[in-house]
Amino acid sequence: MKVQKKLMGITLFAMVALTVAACGTNGQPQPPASEITRQAGDISTPEQTSYASLYQTSVFLGDSITEGLSYHDVLKEENVLAGAGKTAEFALEDVDELVKRKPEHIFIQLGSDDILWPTDHPKEYSLSYYAQLIDRIKERLPEASITILSVTPVTAKAEKTEPRYQNIGDYNKGLKELASKVKVGYIDVSSIVADHPDMYDEDGVHFQAKFYPILLDYVKDALARMESSK
Template sequence: MMKKKKHKVAKYCCIAVGVLILGILIAEGISSLSRGKVDTSEGLKIIKQAKKADVTAIENKIEKLEEKDKADNKEKDKEDEDTDRNYKAIFANAVIMGDSISEAFTEYDILNASSVIAKIGVELDELDDQVAKVEKLNPQVIFLSYGMNDIIATNGNTDEFVKQYDALLKELQKKLPDTKLFVNSIFPVQDQEIERQPVYEKLADYNEVLRELCDKRQIAYIDNTDLASDSDYEEDGVHFKAEFYPYWLNRMAEVAAL
């Protein structure tokens, strides 16, 4: 009887210990699962943020690429349009007078020699030969493009510049009264040229007084200050690549209704 009782007690003790151990294991498991749940939540949050950031970055890149494609297509369409235009025919009854920047029209074979009267380094007080040539040609339209060399020659004196330009306009109007005159603004120069010739810092002032002169004389002023981009310039920061000239011709033709 005593042996059975002891055996029964031992059995209950084993069961109790087993239940205790199982309880501990369950408690640890629940704790572990709880801790895992917190960690997983934080991890998912970080992953979602990272994915969101990645998506935003990708969307921004796609948007930029789409904008670039649109710009490239627009530029290509414009280039195709320019290629189709016969500028020699359009400017057959017009003459562009100017300096080396204008001289490039014939150097690049964009216009006929009869449509361009220009000379490297020429200044407003050195135009007797050019005026004589244009008088013989007697064109319907004259586009003037001077000033780049005159800024240096007048050393920032806009009053002297206007005086010389006005004298040229008067002479042309006197000798060619039926010819329409158009005056191009002076093209901007790039920073390296301003560093070399600081007087070009006053270029905008020259264009302003030139505009005022044209208003006074009731002559059309063609504002080209925003026409050229950095990629259009040669390395000297003053002259232009061949690809730029059709844009300039389009601007002049548009203003003059050619």
């Protein structure tokens, strides 16, 4: 969908560019159509530019929830390292790519898929790999700050469809304890959803585009509070 929208915008600008080039304006030379087309593809809203600038030295590491940051064009793709089905165990494979991006700030949001993992003790299994992930990142990027973001709640309907989502609260407690143990930041983002229940996508698990600017503002404010309390 994103690609179609961008292509439609580029095509429209290209048509306008050809018309202007043919007619001229007050006898002034016009830029070539190819240049206008290039500029059309670079257009971004002030909001997008603001978040891209604010988080330009950050990388968000996570699953499909996190992937929405780049899917909805809220952040640039280089600031998001995420994908559907990603767990703490699988995220270990992303450390090399994370290191290449040289982030100063790393935000990890994993767990939505971990709690569905078919093991006898999915919470303990996941948190053991979460700890390994953080240790490996610290080893490879010792100067980077690391902050864990809690798993976002799902709707009652989604919870009824998949009862294992009832374990999100308990899993988040484990994340908070882990953050304290390994000395990284922790931000509980659950209240965002409680205050804005209309932001869910149809499946009651993922989110619409309007969720992500609110998430980034919340993270920014939480970091400021954490910094001021030191």
